[in-house]
Amino acid sequence: MMCMKAIIADDEIWVCKLIEKLIDWDKLGIKIVAEVDNGIDAYNAILNEKPYIVITDIRMPGIDGLELIKKVRESGIETNFIIISGHKQFEYAQNAVRYGVEDYLLKPINKEELLNILIKLRDRYFINNKKLEEEMMIRKQLTYNIGRIRKQFLYNILLNINNVEDTDINKINNEYNFNFKSGKFQGIILKVDKKNNEDINENYENIILNKLCEIVKKNLKEICQDIETINFNKRVVCILNYCEEKSNLMKKIYKKIFEDVKNYLEIQEYFYLTMAFGLVADNIKFIPDSLKSALDLINCRVVLGIDKTLDASNFNLGCVNISELLTVEKEISFTNYIESFDKKGIETWINDFFNSVRFKIEEDPLIIFKGYNKIIEIFFDTMKKTDFQYEDYIKEKIYKK
Template sequence: MLKVLITDDEQMICNLIANILDWEDMGFQIIGMANTGTDAFDIIQKEKPDVVISDIRMPGYDGIQLIQKTAEAGIQAVFVMISGYKQFEYAQNAMKYGVKYYLLKPISEEKLRETMMEIGRELDVKQQKIVEERHLRRQVQEARDKMKRRFLTTVLAANEKDNLESDISRNAVNAEYNTEFKDGEYRAVFVKVDIRGAVGKSAEYLQDKIEQYVEKFGKDFSESISTYTHSGIVVLFNYKNEDEEEIKRKIEELWTDLDDYVKNFEGFSVVIGVSEATGQFKETRKCIVESMDAVKYRIKNPESKILYYDEFDYQRRPVGTIITPVKRQNYLAKIESGSAEDAAACIDEAVRMIRYEITNYSPVMLYDTLIYYVDLLNKTLDKAQKEKMEEYFEQWNERIDNERTELKLTEATKAYVTKVIQYVQEEKKDKDIRPVREVKTYLEENYHQEISLNDLADIVSLNASYLSALFKKETGMTYTEYVMFCRLEKAKELLADTGKSIAEIADAVGYHDTRHFSKLFTRNIGLKPSEYRKLYS
């Protein structure tokens, strides 16, 4: 509904205008009436009507003054001026203020309806234009933000040991990605939301809200770009050198805002990692990595909520000094042998070395080492195995992101390694058992026929010698022993449940020599066929 204010020094005229039309049916709503220009302006300021129907001559502000005051207040309203014949020239003066609608007294119902319908169409077109312009501005801004995030994604994807290419210029980046980096300092913050336990869909809602706080944080900088990683939001920003103290205040303010909000949700907490400042544009990737590493420092500083990378002097060594080639090969051998316990012991040994043999070790070393062990394990899996283990890998990833103690990080990794190795061993065992199972099924259905080992090997697509050894290993019998077992079991059934002769039964189970059948039956069952029948029929 479009809002309409009626103002005239005669209340009777106001009532007439209010009652002459079915306003709601036309899409309008009368929000008030006023008999003076000052009262009308008070209502205009409070209600911000879309249309004002105003007399020219009124106490307080006259019609022209009311138009001026409304324009000065920045309120956009369509004015319809009411005047008599003697005031016509005066009414025309209002047109220089953009007024194009006026009505002569006495007011005609038809003319008023016609005027209001035209105003309605004009405002509809105007509103549509506003919506389209807003949508266009949003699209332009989204395209610009997308280009900016593409730069940040490119930086994140760069090799860990590299910064940006040494010959790349800030101006070139600004031109290519529509960024506005300037002279000054560069820093990154990493906003990490730790999740404890099952939290349902509230995590997604929370993430959107946190993004709003981060956008607000970045508005006052020369340039600010943010993007999601799998576990938080990273923000790269550029600011003037003299604003260093202000930056720290703003970071503390960001954490306070986030913490106050996150407290409303059970199972969440916020920590912020802050990189060292640099004046070198090409070191922006280093800033991002430092902000993420700073968050990892929380496992040694559990009470800290904002962790500045440059405030800690931790020792960090390459993973290769912890997991030497010999230890790497030993770990892979444990995986190959299917010993989950021994593989987990390799992890424990590496963690002990970090914690007790390296003075003031960097928590990042622990993360790097655990991730390295998991990567080594995952590389031993084929595509199908990786797909089967994907859910467990995601669970491990989530725990690594959210656990806040060395012990829990280590236990989470050992649990994943154990799960994968056990799965692979079970799968390997199942692979060995499957052809044996198929052979047993075939023999149980075709025991009465002459079956060679080569026939069975062809059925399961295995080498005959390998199948023979595998069958013996899994069943404790050779295939010929199993055929005899199947035949004799069926013979026992026929002896007990039918009146067939022993010769007929021997022939039915695959023995065409009755004497040979009787000897085999007696030797293996402990009774002659005739005795078995008497006892069990």
């Protein structure tokens, strides 16, 4: 049973002892934590113990019972007062009603009257606590559901990266429970890579990524107008909305986030960190573009390096057209090597091609991936035109392996 605290205050200490002996406090689930004989000690005891019940006399040295009630109410402590009064102070005691006092007893104290008041307060205590528990459960469920709805907004963007269905901030706020406002929007992605190809349990890796989400939110929640994070495809994906005046401050916070995450990962020992900042947007409709630029940088860590921060504003992603490097003549020569099954020619052509691509990586890191994708596309398109059953060949090699 939960224990309710009680304090008894009377200028005659024997009255406190009498009240203590009148009631089986343990049976009611009430514990007397202090008995005092003056108003000042009563006030200090209430501040320290924050009792559920205070039984107090009206007339006490230091400060009287009415002043005590007033000071406690002003302090914000929620306590149920039971006033003890002689006949001469009865009208005076009624003034305590102004401070929310419902119960008073006339001296000499009647055991049954006191017991009935205590039972009433005890029952109210448990009813209120039950309601509070129910409210907390409902609030917890609502918070969970709201969190899922907010995260769904990110999933929708990531699964259809170039589209935000509605660019009206108010509609998005209402539908997804965000608090977006006019200002800056940005996507950020954190990627952890295993050291030395360590065999890491997937559940453990998810725990790490969820912790990273917490670190990001902890650093940004007081600065951003709104922020949401998700653990998506072994990456921490974030969207931020902040006012333009805090743009310079954000750079300092980003640095702190990187340091905090690095410190956390160093304890874990198994991971490297790459943190990519997408292009800053002035309109919510460009959140997908910001996230895409961050995703592109994360993919480019293969050539740009890991264990560092990458900022999309420092690169001109997508500026180099693959056709500048892969001319029609080069594509035809590559196709001829494939059709004639010239393994040496294919290898030489690919090496020469990527040697030319390397000179463009600093200008546009994405060119390396465009090159890979284009070569694979040409290879399989060409093989489909031959009689060679390359699909069966590949399967056979895989199964043998």
